[in-house]
Amino acid sequence: MEDIAEAAAYGVAAPSAASSGAVRRPAAAPVAAGAPPGMAAAPAAPAPPMAGGLAAAAPPSAPRTAPPAEAAPVMGGVLQKEALGLVEIVPFRGVRRTMARHMAESVAKQAQVTTMDEADVTIIKRIREKERTVAAERGVRLTYLAFAIKACTAALKRFPRLNAVLKESGEEFVLKRYYNIGIAIDTKSGLVVPNIKAADTKSIFEIAAEIVDLVDRAEQRHLGVDELHGGTFTITNYGAIGGVYATPVINYPEVAILGMGRVRELPVVHEGKVLTRLLLPLSLTFDHQLIDGAEAARFLNLVMSYLEDPDLLLLEGA
Numbered sequence: 001m002e003d004i005a006e007a008a009a010y011g012v013a014a015p016s017a018a019s020s021g022a023v024r025r026p027a028a029a030p031v032a033a034g035a036p037p038g039m040a041a042a043p044a045a046p047a048p049p050m051a052g053g054l055a056a057a058a059p060p061s062a063p064r065t066a067p068p069a070e071a072a073p074v075m076g077g078v079l080q081k082e083a084l085g086l087v088e089i090v091p092f093r094g095v096r097r098t099m100a101r102h103m104a105e106s107v108a109k110q111a112q113v114t115t116m117d118e119a120d121v122t123i124i125k126r127i128r129e130k131e132r133t134v135a136a137e138r139g140v141r142l143t144y145l146a147f148a149i150k151a152c153t154a155a156l157k158r159f160p161r162l163n164a165v166l167k168e169s170g171e172e173f174v175l176k177r178y179y180n181i182g183i184a185i186d187t188k189s190g191l192v193v194p195n196i197k198a199a200d201t202k203s204i205f206e207i208a209a210e211i212v213d214l215v216d217r218a219e220q221r222h223l224g225v226d227e228l229h230g231g232t233f234t235i236t237n238y239g240a241i242g243g244v245y246a247t248p249v250i251n252y253p254e255v256a257i258l259g260m261g262r263v264r265e266l267p268v269v270h271e272g273k274v275l276t277r278l279l280l281p282l283s284l285t286f287d288h289q290l291i292d293g294a295e296a297a298r299f300l301n302l303v304m305s306y307l308e309d310p311d312l313l314l315l316e317g318a
Contacts (some may be wrong), residue, residue, distance in 0.1 A: 078265040096190035106252035114247040119304040122278045134301040145237045146208040151306035153179045155201040159299040163232045182231035185218040190214050195231035197202050244281045259283035
């Protein structure tokens with residue numbers, strides 16, 4: 001229940017994942033040369049007398065090195081010495097712990113498999129450049145993510161199993177006839193996945209504007225509970241940070257998630273000629289309990305066709 005409360009309170013007062021309390025230790029006593037670690041130096045013994053009653057001069061001592069400064073916590077935890085060295089004990093709380101348990105549940109309850117391919121998004125690049133001024137006037141950026149959301153909503157209507165939920169009993173599954181597309185957002189507090197409601201009814205410009213709004217409010221921890229629930233399919237754009245392919249974990253109880261890698265210019269054979277094209281790596285993880293590999297591949301092929309030829313979205317009224 002604690003995790004549920006933490007997730008529900010995300011938009012208002014999500015608990016901090018850090019705690020203060022570095023351990024401070026008293027300065028160590030001087031250590032005699034050759035003495036075991038931790039043993040204080042004993043008082044020096046008097047030198048034996050020399051002939052004539054004069055004491056022998058003590059040999060010059062080796063210069064002492066200052067003891068190393070105590071390490072400081074790097075993640076707000078508490079330092080603790082173990083047999084192999086110093087460790088830091090850090091509380092695991094808030095959004096990060098909630099998401100961690102959610103991911104563990106997802107992997108435990110689903111037979112997750114990932115298929116990978118790449119889409120030629122050269123045409124989308126040209127559209128973005130052509131409509132950059134219009135997008136700027138509307139205060140949005142036409143990202144590849146906005147096009148991917150539109151492509152996925154159109155493809156989900158043709159492959160409804162990927163927009164479903166398998167019941168706990170395993171005897172029924174629920175086909176969602178609405179399309180709320182979640183977007184994974186990396187924040188300082190951890191990963192959050194708000195969703196764009198009824199994405200199939202919105203234009204690419206509207207989707208792009210909503211992405212900007214959700215990202216801004218996620219970073220400020222101002223998302224509402226309703227925005228974090230009710231998703232039917234999720235897209236994670238890890239390529240915005242780096243990486244080509246991945247095996248993203250499904251946002252349970254959804255049954256599929258699409259990962260977008262880093263867009264790259266690569267030489268490819270296009271219409272019989274070797275040309276430089278812009279390629280977008282895609283990784284689709286799906287629950288094999290409900291979705292066959294062939295169905296997942298066909299879905300991904302359709303998403304790719306929409307990304308490679310966005311005019312199809314207009315022709316199909318998507």
